[in-house]
Structures are given as C-alpha cells and as structure tokens.
Amino acid sequence: MKKPGKRLISLQINGMEYEVAVRSDRTLLELLREDLMLTGTKEGCDDGSCGSCTVLLDGSPVRSCLLLAVEAENREVTTIEGLAENEKLHPIQQAFVDHGAIQCGYCSPGMILTAKALLDENPAPSEQDILHAISGNFCRCTGYNKIVTAIRAASRNGKGGD
Amino acid sequence: MDELLHVGRSIPRKDGPIKATGRAKYTVDVALPGMLAGKVLRSPHPHARIVSIDTGKAARLPGVRAVVTAEDSLKIKHGFVETPRYPADQYPIAVDRVRHVGEDIAGVAAIDEETAEEALSLIEVEYELLPAVFDPEEAMRPDAPEIHPNNPKVDEPYRNIGGKTATSWGDTERAFAESYLVREDKFYCQMRAHGYMEPQATVAHFDYSGKLNVWTSSMGVFLKRAKLAKTLGIPHSSVRVLKTYVGGAFGGKIDLFHHEYIASLLSMKCHLPVKIVYSREEVFKAARPAQPLIVRIKTGVAKDGEILGQEIEAINDSGAYHGSGVVVIFLAWGFAMAPYRAPNLKYEGYSVYTNNLVRAPQRGHGAPKMRFAVESQFDMIAEELGMDPVEFRLRNVRKPGDILPNGDSVKKFGLSECIERVAERTDFRNRHEAGKRERETGATVKRGIGIGTTAYFGGSLIYPNSSSAIVKLNDDGSVSLLTGALDIGQGCETILCQIAAEELRMPVEEVQIYAADTETTPVDIGSWISGLTYVTGNAVKKAAGQAMEKLLAAAARELDADVEDLVARDKQIFVGHSPERKISYARAVAASIARDRGDSIIGEGHFRTMKDVPTHPSLASTKGRWTENYSSYAQVAEVEVDTETGAVKIVKVTTAHDCGFPVNPALVEGQIDGQVSMGQGHILSEELRVENGCVINPSFLEYKIPCSLEMVETDYIDVITEEYKRGHHYNTKEVGEGYVSGTVASVANAVFNATGVRMKKTPINPYDMLAELKRIRKEVS
Ligand code: FES
Ligand code: FES
Numbered sequence: 001m002k003k004p005g006k007r008l009i010s011l012q013i014n015g016m017e018y019e020v021a022v023r024s025d026r027t028l029l030e031l032l033r034e035d036l037m038l039t040g041t042k043e044g045c046d047d048g049s050c051g052s053c054t055v056l057l058d059g060s061p062v063r064s065c066l067l068l069a070v071e072a073e074n075r076e077v078t079t080i081e082g083l084a085e086n087e088k089l090h091p092i093q094q095a096f097v098d099h100g101a102i103q104c105g106y107c108s109p110g111m112i113l114t115a116k117a118l119l120d121e122n123p124a125p126s127e128q129d130i131l132h133a134i135s136g137n138f139c140r141c142t143g144y145n146k147i148v149t150a151i152r153a154a155s156r157n158g159k160g161g162d
Numbered sequence: 163m164d165e166l167l168h169v170g171r172s173i174p175r176k177d178g179p180i181k182a183t184g185r186a187k188y189t190v191d192v193a194l195p196g197m198l199a200g201k202v203l204r205s206p207h208p209h210a211r212i213v214s215i216d217t218g219k220a221a222r223l224p225g226v227r228a229v230v231t232a233e234d235s236l237k238i239k240h241g242f243v244e245t246p247r248y249p250a251d252q253y254p255i256a257v258d259r260v261r262h263v264g265e266d267i268a269g270v271a272a273i274d275e276e277t278a279e280e281a282l283s284l285i286e287v288e289y290e291l292l293p294a295v296f297d298p299e300e301a302m303r304p305d306a307p308e309i310h311p312n313n314p315k316v317d318e319p320y321r322n323i324g325g326k327t328a329t330s331w332g333d334t335e336r337a338f339a340e341s342y343l344v345r346e347d348k349f350y351c352q353m354r355a356h357g358y359m360e361p362q363a364t365v366a367h368f369d370y371s372g373k374l375n376v377w378t379s380s381m382g383v384f385l386k387r388a389k390l391a392k393t394l395g396i397p398h399s400s401v402r403v404l405k406t407y408v409g410g411a412f413g414g415k416i417d418l419f420h421h422e423y424i425a426s427l428l429s430m431k432c433h434l435p436v437k438i439v440y441s442r443e444e445v446f447k448a449a450r451p452a453q454p455l456i457v458r459i460k461t462g463v464a465k466d467g468e469i470l471g472q473e474i475e476a477i478n479d480s481g482a483y484h485g486s487g488v489v490v491i492f493l494a495w496g497f498a499m500a501p502y503r504a505p506n507l508k509y510e511g512y513s514v515y516t517n518n519l520v521r522a523p524q525r526g527h528g529a530p531k532m533r534f535a536v537e538s539q540f541d542m543i544a545e546e547l548g549m550d551p552v553e554f555r556l557r558n559v560r561k562p563g564d565i566l567p568n569g570d571s572v573k574k575f576g577l578s579e580c581i582e583r584v585a586e587r588t589d590f591r592n593r594h595e596a597g598k599r600e601r602e603t604g605a606t607v608k609r610g611i612g613i614g615t616t617a618y619f620g621g622s623l624i625y626p627n628s629s630s631a632i633v634k635l636n637d638d639g640s641v642s643l644l645t646g647a648l649d650i651g652q653g654c655e656t657i658l659c660q661i662a663a664e665e666l667r668m669p670v671e672e673v674q675i676y677a678a679d680t681e682t683t684p685v686d687i688g689s690w691i692s693g694l695t696y697v698t699g700n701a702v703k704k705a706a707g708q709a710m711e712k713l714l715a716a717a718a719r720e721l722d723a724d725v726e727d728l729v730a731r732d733k734q735i736f737v738g739h740s741p742e743r744k745i746s747y748a749r750a751v752a753a754s755i756a757r758d759r760g761d762s763i764i765g766e767g768h769f770r771t772m773k774d775v776p777t778h779p780s781l782a783s784t785k786g787r788w789t790e791n792y793s794s795y796a797q798v799a800e801v802e803v804d805t806e807t808g809a810v811k812i813v814k815v816t817t818a819h820d821c822g823f824p825v826n827p828a829l830v831e832g833q834i835d836g837q838v839s840m841g842q843g844h845i846l847s848e849e850l851r852v853e854n855g856c857v858i859n860p861s862f863l864e865y866k867i868p869c870s871l872e873m874v875e876t877d878y879i880d881v882i883t884e885e886y887k888r889g890h891h892y893n894t895k896e897v898g899e900g901y902v903s904g905t906v907a908s909v910a911n912a913v914f915n916a917t918g919v920r921m922k923k924t925p926i927n928p929y930d931m932l933a934e935l936k937r938i939r940k941e942v943s
Contacts, residue, residue: 039187042359042360046441049862049863052359089179093182097175097178098178100828103410104360104651106360108182112182131870138867138869140357140358
C-alpha cells in the first residue's frame with residue numbers, strides 16, 4: 001500500500017509557530033495527538049459525530065477529526081493546552097471545575113473550547129444559545145445541566161467574562 | 163461532637179483542574195518508546211467452526227512484529243462469574259469455534275495502525291458455518307441450535323439455558339384466588355450501548371524484568387490483574403495494572419476484555435509495548451453492550467390496593483457466553499422485591515445463550531428494566547382500581563426495619579418519605595388528575611406526569627470483596643492517601659480525600675491521593691456494585707482514624723497532656739482547656755520518629771461489607787445476604803407528547819433520594835443528572851439494532867444518545883437517613899446506578915398519563931407512539 005507523501009506546513013498552535021512535515025492524509029487530530037503529543041484533544045468517534053476532538057481554528061470551533069492537518073496551514077489553532085495561563089485556569093475552565101461540569105472529563109476539552117468560542121462571540125448568551133452552541137458535543141456523564149450552569153457562570157450574565 | 167469540616171460538603175472535585183486543562187492522561191493518551199499498534203481480527207460470522215487459520219502472510223508483512231492466535235495461548239477459559247454451577251465458559255481468544263459476530267480470533271502488532279490493518283486482511287481463516295439463533299425465546303426451545311454442547315446443563319432438556327434463578331415464598335396461587343384484581347403483562351427492554359466517550363483502550367508492556375505492565379480503560383485494576391494473571395498463566399506479582407484516567411464506563415468496562423488479553427500476549431511475544439484502541443464502530447460492534455430483558459409479571463391485589471401476590475419471569479438474552487447474564491437474572495429478582503412488600507412471590511429468571519454479542523452490566527444492571535415493568539404495571543393496576551399512583555405505592559412500600567426474604571434488613575429505608583416528598587414538591591396528585599383530563603382534550607401537545615421508584619443495593623461480596631487503605635503523614639504534616647480505588651468519573655478520589663481530611667482534621671488540599679496501582683496501592687473492590695463510598699470510604703476512615711490516634715498519642719506525650727483533652731485543627735493539636743499549649747502535626751510526626759524508635763505515622767484500614775457473611779448470595783436460589791444498605795428513591799417525570807409527530811419530550815425530572823449520607827452533595831447531584839440523561843436515552847432513543855447477530859447502527863449518528871438540545875431540567879430532594887460520626891463506620895448507600903430506573907419508569911407512566919398510551923416496550927419511539935395513538939383513537943370512535 002503506497003502511503004501519500006509528506007508536506008511541510010507552518011501553523012500556529014497555542015501561540016507558538018510550528019513547522020511540521022505531515023502526510024497529506026493525516027487529520028489535524030492525528031497531527032496534534034500523535035506527532036505533537038498534544039493529547040488534551042480527545043478522539044471519541046472519528047466520524048464527526050461526538051465533538052470530543054473540537055479545537056479552535058482562527059477562533060472558531062472545528063472537529064479536528066474531520067479536518068486534514070494540511071488544511072490548517074498558516075492558520076491559528078487553539079487546543080485545550082493553550083487556555084490556562086501558566087498555572088492559572090482560564091475562567092471557563094475554572095467555572096467547569098467549580099460547578100461540577102466535569103465528571104470523567106473526556107468531553108471537557110472539546111466542551112470548554114466550544115464554550116470559549118461561544119463566549120468570545122456572545123459574552124452574554126441565553127440558555128438556548130448555550131444549548132445550541134454545545135449541541136454537537138456529547139457528554140455521557142453529566143446530562144449537560146452543570147455544563148450549562150458553568151458556561152452561564154463564566155459568561156457576562158454570570159458576572160464572569162469581562 | 164466536633165462539627166464536620168469536610169464530609170457533607172460540596173467541594174469541587176480534586177481532579178477538576180487536571181481534566182479541565184487536558185493534562186489528565188487517559189489510556190488512549192499513553193505513549194511509550196517503541197510502542198506498536200495492535201489490532202484484533204474478529205469473526206464475521208455469528209456461529210462457525212474454525213477449520214484453519216493461516217497467519218503466515220500476515221507475519222511476513224514488513225512492519226509486523228507479532229501475530230497471535232489461540233495456538234499462542236494457554237487456552238484457559240474465564241467468565242464474569244466462575245462458580246461450580248456456572249464455570250468459566252469463554253476463551254480469551256477463540257479456540258475452535260466462534261459464537262458471535264466480532265469474536266476475537268487473532269491479534270497483530272505492527273509499527274503503525276495501517277500496517278496492522280493490512281496484516282489483519284492477510285490472515286486466512288477457513289470457517290464451517292453452523293446454524294445460529296438470535297432470539298432468546300427461540301433459543302429456549304428444546305430443538306434450537308446448541309451453542310455450548312459441552313457445557314453443563316442448568317435446565318434440562320433446554321440446551322441454551324445458561325443460567326436460572328428461581329425462588330418463591332408464600333402461595334401465589336392462593337393469593338391470586340383471593341385477589342380482587344389480577345393483571346398479567348409482558349414488557350420488553352432493548353439492547354443498549356454504554357456510550358462511554360473514551361473507547362475501549364489498552365496498552366500492555368511486557369518488560370525485560372518479566373513484568374507485564376498494563377494501562378487499560380477500566381472500572382477497577384485488581385479484577386483486571388486477577389483475570390489477566392489467570393488467563394495468561396502467570397503470577398499476580400508478574401502483572402501490574404496502573405492507573406489512567408477513565409473516560410466513562412457505566413458498567414461496560416468491567417471483566418476481562420479480550421483485547422486486553424491479546425495486547426498482553428502480543429507484548430509478551432515481542433517484548434515491546436502494544437496499544438490497542440477500538441474505533442467507535444468497533445465499540446458498537448464488538449465491545450459488550452448492555453443486557454436486554456423480557457419481563458412477564460402477574461400481580462394480584464386486594465380492593466384497597468394491597469399487593470397479595472406476584473409471579474415474575476425474566477428472560478435475559480446473554481449472548482454467546484454467560485457474561486453478566488447469570489447475574490442480571492439474580493439482580494432482577496432483587497430489584498423486583500426490595501422496594502415493595504409482596505407476601506407471596508414466585509420468581510424465575512432465565513439467562514439464555516444466543517449468537518449475539520456477550521453482555522456487560524450497565525448502570526443499574528437490570529433495575530431499569532425490572533422497575534420499568536413493575537412500575538408500569540403498578541400504574542395500570544392503580545388506574546383500574548381508581549387509585550392514585552402515589553397512594554398505591556404508599557400502600558405497599560417497605561417500611562424502615564423491614565426484613566427482606568433473604569434476611570437483609572432495609573434498615574432506615576427512606577422510600578416512603580421519598581415518595582411523599584417528591585409528590586408534594588411536584589404537586590403530583592393534582593397534576594396527575596389534570597394529565598388524565600389531557601387525554602380527553604383536543605390539544606396537539608399533551609402534558610403528563612408520572613412516578614417511578616427503586617431501591618438499590620450498596621456493595622456486595624464479589625472479588626476482591628474488601629478494600630484497604632493506607633494513610634501516611636509526611637514530615638511537613640501533610641498526608642498521602644494510598645487507595646486501590648479507580649475514579650471513573652464519579653468522583654471517588656475526591657470523597658476519599660474528604661473522609662481522610664475529616665478524620666485528620668486538616669485541609670482537603672493537603673491530602674494527596676495515590677490511586678489504582680496494583681503494585682503500590684492496597685486492594686480495592688472497584689468502581690462497580692455501588693459499594694465504593696461505603697466499603698473503600700470506611701477503609702479510608704479507619705486508616706485515617708488510626709493515623710490520627712498515633713498522632714494524638716505523640717502530641718499528648720510532647721504536651722504532657724491526656725489524649726482526651728486534645729483538640730486538632732488546621733494541622734495543629736491543642737490542649738482544649740489551655741490552647742497556648744500546642745504542637746504542629748509536623749512536630750508531632752518528628753517527635754514520634756525521635757521517641758518511638760523511628761516510628762513514622764502510618765494508618766491502615768480495611769473494610770468488608772457484611773463481615774460475618776462468608777460469601778455472596780446464591781445466584782441460583784437467591785439465598786444468602788445480598789447487601790447491608792438499601793438506597794431508595796422516587797422520581798417524578800413531566801413530559802410533553804406531540805400527538806402529531808409522536809415525539810416525547812421530557813421536561814423535568816424531580817428526584818427524592820435516600821443515599822444515606824451524601825459525603826459530597828454536588829457529586830451526588832452530578833450522579834443524578836447523569837442518570838436522568840441515561841434514563842432518557844433508555845426510554846426514548848437508544849437501541850442497538852441487530853441483524854443476524856451484527857449491529858447495524860454502529861455510530862453516534864445512528865445510535866442516538868441525548869444531546870444538549872434535549873437536556874432535561876432536574877430537581878433534587880435529599881432524604882437523609884444516616885449520619886457520619888467519629889469512631890464508627892458510616893452507612894452510605896448507593897447513588898450512581900439506580901436513578902436510571904426511576905426515570906425510565908416515570909416517563910413511561912407520564913406518557914400514559916398524558917395520552918392513555920401504555921408502552922410495554924422501550925425505547926418509546928415516535929413511530930410506535932403514533933401507531934398506538936391511532937389505535938386508541940380507533941377504539942374510542
Ligand atoms: S472524534 Fe471528532 S467528532 Fe468525534
Ligand atoms: S464528563 Fe464524561 S463525557 Fe462529559
């Protein structure tokens with residue numbers, strides 16, 4: 001079986017410049033998890049249905065299992081590893097911890113990044129806005145209730161946000 | 163008594179930050195130098211004899227490092243249950259027959275996944291197809307194809323009855339003869355997937371010291387070690403199972419899974435680490451799904467609603483091997499009899515071999531199915547008697563102190579209080595009457611309300627039966643807690659730290675926990691059978707209590723005071739009546755080491771439930787003690803049924819629960835929310851569809867678990883029946899499994915309340931709902 005050749009691409013991940021040689025059939029998820037060992041991004045299905053692999057591409061949530069790594073060329077990727085500043089959790093991360101929005105935690109990276117994209121765009125979302133924003137991210141543990149509470153707490157409505 | 167500092171409080175979970183930042187290592191994240199990708203070759207046939215396997219071409223493919231088949235194995239069988247009646251019935255790698263689609267036949271380890279995949283395609287297997295059977299009731303016929311010709315027969319002449327539980331008391335015939343009303347109904351529950359977000363995953367590394375190191379997404383490390391050691395034929399001391407974070411399990415990751423065995427065997431062959439991760443499709447098609455159940459119930463009641471007698475038959479399709487089938491038919495009996503009195507009862511449960519996938523327990527393990535059946539029938543009877551469903555339940559509910567037929571006491575059982583309080587909070591009686599009127603109106607969307615209840619056991623005697631814990635005081639007075647418990651998301655690490663901190667009167671943040679490593683942490687019962695907070699929690703309580711005693715003894719000597727006069731707080735020990743006389747924990751530790759010939763301060767604790775009972779109850783006869791603590795809960799669901807589309811929406815579920823004493827109320831709420839959501843999936847949307855033994859909807863696109871847009875509002879009422887006291891063990895009850903049942907049952911009852919449609923099969927899909935609505939309309943007109 002002939003494997004496709006590699007391409008050299010540049011991209012920014014969590015504010016750092018990367019130049020990587022990547023096979024053109026590799027997904028962004030594989031690049032992050034396997035080549036760069038950024039394993040915070042999770043794989044739950046590999047067919048775009050679960051949302052665990054969500055990262056931000058130029059600030060918008062994308063499913064990294066559905067995106068080829070080469071499509072991220074010259075773009076800016078944010079993964080869960082890029083959110084906390086030094087040891088200080090991002091306010092959304094802190095809200096997830098404080099409000100019991102994390103159980104097994106497998107969905108949390110994707111969920112938190114989806115929430116970040118929502119709040120960056122709409123700092124004071126309604127409950128419906130929140131439910132819609134995370135509707136492509138499955139969580140099997142929490143029933144979503146405490147996730148919604150956490151996102152609201154991190155929003156301007158909950159006096160989080162700035 | 164000192165006020166409680168930490169237990170009973172909603173502190174955020176200790177592993178929150180590491181999970182929120184993506185630094186928590188799950189099994190799928192484990193990467194070791196030289197690690198190979200492993201893949202499993204699975205049977206495409208539901209039943210076949212393996213005539214030959216040729217792995218030659220696969221082994222010669224460049225990049226392949228090892229190939230294994232049954233010939234590389236010791237051919238030692240294992241089983242979820244291994245008793246004289248139910249001996250182990252499953253090889254970890256198929257020997258000469260496959261009995262279900264997806265059964266593991268061979269394993270390959272290669273330098274990457276693609277090479278491993280290609281190698282699989284080069285393995286040549288010749289099969290001789292055998293007749294297969296998929297329906298449990300068909301498989302029960304004497305002439306059905308025989309799936310295990312050489313297994314001992316449990317119920318001659320039925321060849322495929324793999325397990326039977328039978329018990330009775332009183333005289334049901336007479337009870338029915340004396341009854342004012344007798345009903346007989348049959349209910350069906352579907353086959354579901356667990357839907358854990360982290361797929362099955364294992365890394366095995368047999369190193370050059372001869373040790374097999376295993377990281378695996380599981381529910382407890384000690385059971386995995388025991389089963390791997392047994393099937394691989396190596397000592398327990400040669401297997402080390404290490405902690406990883408677990409991305410959900412819900413019952414689906416107990417027992418030995420064959421990829422764990424195959425990864426180990428591959429690594430033992432090539433001495434390199436081997437990682438096997440299932441694709442999601444593989445999870446749906448080859449991992450163990452949950453137990454389906456068919457329940458037939460006949461109930462006789464007096465005119466005032468008193469239950470006089472019940473006959474129950476449960477049929478479980480166990481799939482190709484026992485799996486947990488022989489257990490679920492025992493548990494289903496327990497969930498039938500525990501919450502309500504039935505003075506005369508006859509129960510028969512059958513676990514039947516078919517050529518379907520083997521099953522695992524799933525959250526509730528039989529309770530959602532049994533309670534769905536019983537509680538649906540309760541409402542049908544109440545309706546016929548013209549009684550309110552709440553009154554009917556209160557009439558029959560078990561009271562505190564009741565002794566069950568197996569000798570267990572329900573002790574401070576809170577179910578009647580749960581029922582009363584949930585009914586009051588939801589204005590149930592009025593709204594139930596209003597719901598009945600909805601049936602008559604022409605409204606397109608009808609609103610209804612329903613109730614469902616359950617009792618659940620809290621730990622039982624299954625390997626390894628007990629938990630131990632070690633608490634070490636460090637030089638600076640901080641604490642290290644060693645426990646074999648594995649946190650699967652429920653938050654056990656957090657509550658164990660709360661308990662240690664409570665006993666040691668110190669900040670929770672200063673308790674460091676080291677968990678779930680078979681080599682360095684003590685034995686633990688595991689995160690199943692709903693006994694961890696009770697069993698491991700009490701072991702930690704004893705260990706921390708013992709460490710505290712030693713610390714106080716050292717402090718008393720240093721302060722020249724009596725131990726009884728000492729007060730501890732914030733890592734300082736004071737003399738109560740003269741608080742200026744004090745010593746820090748750090749100095750007390752140092753003093754102990756200096757004065758007591760080097761004794762540092764370490765506490766150990768051990769706990770076993772039902773300590774005077776030798777073993778678990780009989781799965782065949784139900785005789786013997788089952789558990790020490792029965793939780794209970796009553797749930798009310800409010801639903802909307804769209805009579806044009808057949809869609810059911812669950813608006814709100816209110817739960818009144820008696821979990822004894824909530825060590826961390828926020829974590830309890832998390833468990834309730836999660837279970838309401840799982841119950842929602844069970845009753846409305848989730849079903850594995852199977853054709854000729856093969857799952858035909860193997861993705862989240864076709865197997866629908868609840869998403870945020872269907873989020874159900876939840877409300878909770880705590881019914882607290884136990885206390886946490888110093889110097890005693892405490893009684894917590896189950897909290898993580900049984901709520902599923904109340905949700906399933908209450909929604910079914912609410913749907914009936916709103917529409918008059920009684921669904922006896924789950925899930926209630928819009929298609930069936932519309933058909934039933936139409937049928938009713940025809941009957942009326
Ligand atoms: S892994 Fe990408 S959506 Fe599930
Ligand atoms: S916390 Fe487990 S899947 Fe969301």
